[in-house]
Amino acid sequence: MRRAWLGIATVVAAVVAVALLVARPPPPRASNAPPEAFSEERAWPVFLHLTRTLGSRATGTAQWRPAAAYLLEKLRELPGVEVELQEGPGVVQRGWIVESVQYSARNVLARIPGRSQEAILLTAHYDSALEGAGAGDDGLAAAALVEVARALTAGPRLERTVILNLSGAEELWVAGAPRFLEHPWSKDVTAFVNLDSMGTRGRLLLFRVTEGDLGLLEAYARAAPHPHGSAFAQDLFKTGVIPSGTEFAIYAEQGKLHGLDLALYEDGYAYHTALDTPERVERGTMQDIGETALAVTRELASALPNERSAIGSYYDFLGLTFFTHTPQGMVGLMALALLAAAGAMGTVLRRELRGVRWMLAGLLSSVLGVVASLLAAALGAGLLVLLGRTFGWFATPWLAVVGFGGLALAGFLAVQHLWVRWAMRRGVTLREVMLGTWAGALGVWGLLGAVAVTQGAGISYLPLWWLLPGALGLAVAALAPRYTWAGWLIAFVPGALLTVRLGAMLLAVFIPMAVRLSAGIPLDFVIALLAALPVALCALVAVPRALEAGAPGRVSAMAGGVALLAVVAMAIVPPFSAARPQRLRVEQRDEAGRSTLLFRGGGGQDLQEAMKGLAGARRAEAGQWRLDLGEAQSLEQDAEITPQAAPSGAGLRKVTLRLQARGAQELKLKIPRESLVEWSLGPLPELRAGDTFYRAGHVEPPPEGWEVTLTLRGEAPVPVEFTQVFNTPSPEAQTVLDRLPEWVSSHARRYRSRMLSL
Missing domain, CATH: 2.60.40.290 (Immunoglobulin-like)
Incomplete structure (x- = not known):
């Protein structure tokens, strides 16, 4: 029994480690890298001048104009590049309070001529929020684009022209982008890549693409050296729950352009504060920004896709490859996955189970397990609210994972404990319980996948990676019992990798963002849900394999005990720190x-x-x-x-x-x-x-x-x-x-x- 539980725990730990490690940025390239390549070391002095020497560069402040002058100087050093300062009065309409605001635009523009006048736009903003030096937002990207421009001029001439807009008024209600759209160069732009940030660490996330531009996604997939994106991020932006925006919306809506929106999202604690300094930045992050921007720009400038297709979903798998699907493709894949799951469940029925009712019982126990997981985590959050000790997870987010995630696991295992006892009293063997619950878990994922696809949700890719490998693994376990462990690994690992990665991304976004959100309920409940849901979803397939080992009640009690200690710690530790x-x-x-x-x-x-x-x-x-x-x-x-x-x-x-x-x-x-x-x-x-x-x-x-x-x-x-x-x-x-x-x-x-x- 102990060996089985230890084996499962080891696999889970390995999955978590891999999912977290692949999110780290690549090492920075040295200044002696080939001239046509991007080098963080070459771009770093530009970054330091903007963020350390000049500091806050908010629109209209003392360092705003020197920042523009410095960027103009660096770009004019590049051979064959047309450089221009777009300056002049403008008016912007603020949204949440309707207000007409006059301002002076100072966009730094550069044009790298290609064989044709048709152009690709690269854009970031050099202005910062008032509160800090804007190292992550958006000094990293602004400095990176200067180095990208240098690398483009060092390489062969591209088919299409490349235009840079280093916007000078993004933080002023995205006022720089509308002014660029008034410039004559904007008429040549057919596609754009927008770079922004709400963090200082990690890798660029592709989180938005203009409607119907599957071809742009495929170009990104071909070019990005370490692709990182999720259609679920686009789903979230559509709901309006993220209180941030970028110039992407201006180019897409007012300019009617086709484009990609990429941003950093880790370490949002520093966003729009005095903590957004160069000392906070993770080395290698700019390398990821620059490599991605350079590769995608070269791809779009060489082979811009003209055909437009609707987007069903997109996502990366561990940064190794990137998948894109049309809505019809997602429907077809989901139908295939559901058929495969039905076939595996039929195999289990024919060879192992005594009637379909045990599979239905396994399905019910899986559903109740998920419900119990979320309720247990919510009870933990409710306890903190009752004690008046909210935000205990803010400065120490791992406590939220251990506390709320541990309660979720305890709740799931408690239901399975009751299910095992009920089934064994009726003469069902532990193996039959395990296979019935495994088949029931596939049923839950099938229901989730069917709902996601019919609603057109980008997150519909996630059920696919539980259904297809899960069906294969269950079939292996049913047809060749001696290879049950191998079948379980096939069923669990791919989906768990994607689920853990997505869960880590959501916590990395929403925990620092909590101090900026307005919600109708205490945010402890929101964070509890975000920590519990990945645990519950992974437990659907992880726990059935453990049932054959027995003792789910004992493990539930242990998980609950550790989780309660973490909840107590959240009630005791200071909720905030100087760094958070x-x-x-x-x-x-x-x-x-x-x-x-x-x-x-x-x-x-x-x-x-x-x-x-x-x-x-x-x-x-x-x-x-x-x-x-x-x-x-x-x-x-x-x-x-x-x-x-x-x-x-x-x-x-x-x-x-x-x-x-x-x-x-x-x-x-x-x-x-x-x-x-x-x-x-x-x-x-x-x-x-x-x-x-x-x-x-x-x-x-x-x-x-x-x-x-x-x-x-x-x-x-x-x-x-x-x-x-x-x-x-x-x-x-x-x-x-x-x-x-x-x-x-x-x-x-x-x-x-x-x-x-x-």
């Missing part, structure tokens, strides 16, 4: 003569521990704390109001505002919807039903001031809110922020507001 901090959104509000700091946390975090060192801080709205800083500076001299001649039409009047920045990086206006007829900023944005204000802004306002003319309805005074936005807080506010614990990451913007009566 609690994230606070902080605003300094100067209005009505008073200055106040507002603290907000994401993910339903309780801020009480973070606020302990701030005397005078108090709870305000749900999830928000306030701290009064005293009197605020007046804005009386920063707005000039000049009435204009009334336009034709009764009841209308014009007012011109000249608004001064006084060192602010952004100016804002908020105007009542019912009073505004038109403004000098272009067409009024289309508001949603519940919006009561028109909002306008100007990033990096001109020194002479921002002039806006409003056409208002009626003669009654109209209250308009004018706000100056500073990227840094006042010295007094910064003193307060410095008293926050080291496990808190915060960055405050200062908003100085006053009401204008027009």
Whole structure:
């Protein structure tokens, strides 16, 4: 019995190790690599200059223009490359709050001529978030594209032209991409590759492709040296649960271009914080970015697929190969898998089982096992919520795997223990229990696969890798009992590798993202589900083989005991650390003569521990704390109001505002919807039903001031809110922020507001 359980545990451990190891990036290539190859060592000085020498490069800040100038200089060193700075005013519409924002674009463009004018676009952004140096997001990719351009010029001339857009305003509501689409070069682009990031480590994940572009996927599959992608990531983006976006949507929707979206996803703890520094980056990650971008660009520039086909699913297998399927192909493969599973189940019935009811009982025990797994993990999360010790998995994510995953295993084994006892009382042998449960597990996977395919879900590839090998393995075990172990290995290993890899990816994305999510339930339940589901899915095939060894109840108790210890540890350990901090959104509000700091946390975090060192801080709205800083500076001299001649039409009047920045990086206006007829900023944005204000802004306002003319309805005074936005807080506010614990990451913007009566 012990040997059987030890053997299963050894196989499971090996599967987990392989699934995690293949996700590591390749070693960086040295600076003496062939000139036509990508070298991380050659690109590293560009990366360090952007992220360490310049630091934060947010749009409109002091280092934004020097960053563009530096990239222009490096690209102009390359022979035969046309380089241009796309600069000029633009307007972007912000989405979640409808706002019309003026800004200055500074896109760094490069054009590597091919034999034809038809072009492939490579794009990344060199600007960063305000909070940090943007090493992962997106300094790695920006520096990599400079080296990619050098490698392309060192190789033979390509059939198609290659254009680089190093976007200068991606973090400003993806404002750089729309400006590029106004450039004449954009008219030549037929396909694009977008590179972005929400992490600092690991390998690029292909997580989105434009609809119907199976040919682009196949080109990626042919070219990428270490392909890494999953259609399930695209499924998730379609649901809107991931609170991030890239310029991919602009090129695909506004530009009507065909393209691929690739991004880093590991170590999201540093995303949009001061921790996103070059010291945090894993060496080899840029090598993966550059090798992938270079190879895929050469493939697309040489043999761009013209035919379009619908996409059913896509995924890589351990980075060794990449599979792409049409919807019809997925239906055919699933039908084949279901037939194979039915054949294997029929073989078991004919040779081993005494009636179909034992197979149906095995199917029922498998379904109940999955349900018990998820319930057990949810109970563990519920215990943490009841104790008020949420987020205990955030800084130590392996505790979530051991705790919630261990509870899931214990729940599954507990059901199997009851099933074994019930069956043996009725004279069923352990081998019959094992084969019946194994066949039942195939039935569960068959149901999951059929549902996934009929719904057109990209994740439908996963059931295939459990059904086809599972059917073969079960047939081997039924036809040649002496090779049952070999049959089980065939059935378990391929599907488990993909399941563990996908589960690790989801945890790597969602655990760091938890401090940015808004959910209707405590996020402990979400993380418990993500940790438990891969365990339950693997247990469907792993546990039946163990049943013949006996003692599932004893192993269930052991797994549950270890898991409960991990849950207790999650209730005790600090939930956050300096490397994996609690994230606070902080605003300094100067209005009505008073200055106040507002603290907000994401993910339903309780801020009480973070606020302990701030005397005078108090709870305000749900999830928000306030701290009064005293009197605020007046804005009386920063707005000039000049009435204009009334336009034709009764009841209308014009007012011109000249608004001064006084060192602010952004100016804002908020105007009542019912009073505004038109403004000098272009067409009024289309508001949603519940919006009561028109909002306008100007990033990096001109020194002479921002002039806006409003056409208002009626003669009654109209209250308009004018706000100056500073990227840094006042010295007094910064003193307060410095008293926050080291496990808190915060960055405050200062908003100085006053009401204008027009």
